[in-house]
Amino acid sequence: MNTMNTNRRTATLLALISALVLPLVAHAQAIDPGLLEIDLGTSHQTFLGISPSSLESELCGLPPDSDTKDPKLLASNDGSHRQNALALAVTAVHPIGDGSTLELEVTTAGFQLVGSAPLATVCGSWTHRVILDPRVVPESRTLTLHRNSPNDNLGVFSGTVEFAAKIEFTEEETLEVQEIPLSLSLDLQGPWAAAPSSSRGGGGNPRGRQAVVTLPETNLVLFAGPVNGEFGALSTPNVQRSVEYQSAQGQVVLQANPASIAALNGW
Secondary structure (H helix, E strand, O other): HHHHHHHHHHHHHHHHHHHHHHOOOOOOOOOOOOEEEEEEEEEEOOOOOHHHHHHHHHHHOOOOOOOOOOOOEEEEEOOOOOOOEEEEEEEEEEEEEEOOOOEEEEEEEEEEEEEEEEEEOOEEEEEEEEEEEOOOOOOOOOEEEOOOOOOOOEEEEEEEEEEEEEEEEEOOOOEEEEEEEEEEEEEEEEEEEOOOHHHHHOOOOOOOOOOOOOOEOOEEEEEEEEOOOOEOOOOEEEEEOOOOOOOOOOEEEEEEEEHHHHHHHHH
């Protein structure tokens, strides 16, 4: 009888301990499909691998220029104001194996870089910005996310997105507008984290998006991680390439936006 009572008390105690401990055990947060907006980072200079002299030739109707000494079209990222540079639509999430690896289907939903200064040419001074071309529907691409451990809600990711873009030039005095098409790719890699699903809401329509419907926000945050005991934006350079200017590559610096960081920290 004493043995039976002891066993019952032991079972009751174990059940009580389980009830108290299990809620404290970390569980992997599911990644929700939706819209993900990413800001331009300020840790390094952002530039496209395009020779300004080649652009002058196109704008001014000059013979093609083979000058590749400084193939950099600079973008403004001095930190004076927030710039949303890239938006991705996460359309599907596929766990691999034990769930410590995830494959995400994404399409580019928005892209914008503003020139740091007008481009001075023999045919005028041109302000410029690079945006997603709304006439071309981007194809789906894959991002691979790795959790630090099967139950972690942060880790590293990598993948390449490709999309049609265009450089919009406006001559400062005459207001003449010219467009030059680009086929861009970004080799994305860096840290990621996931916020609780309930902490994200609403949605957005980033500049250059084709879709008219407002997408819900995903709880995935790219280019963010632990900083001094809480989550913070981690400004990270990413390699840029283009079909039209294959001899040079650029660098697009990205970081998580303030709203995403607030969601991660529960602010």
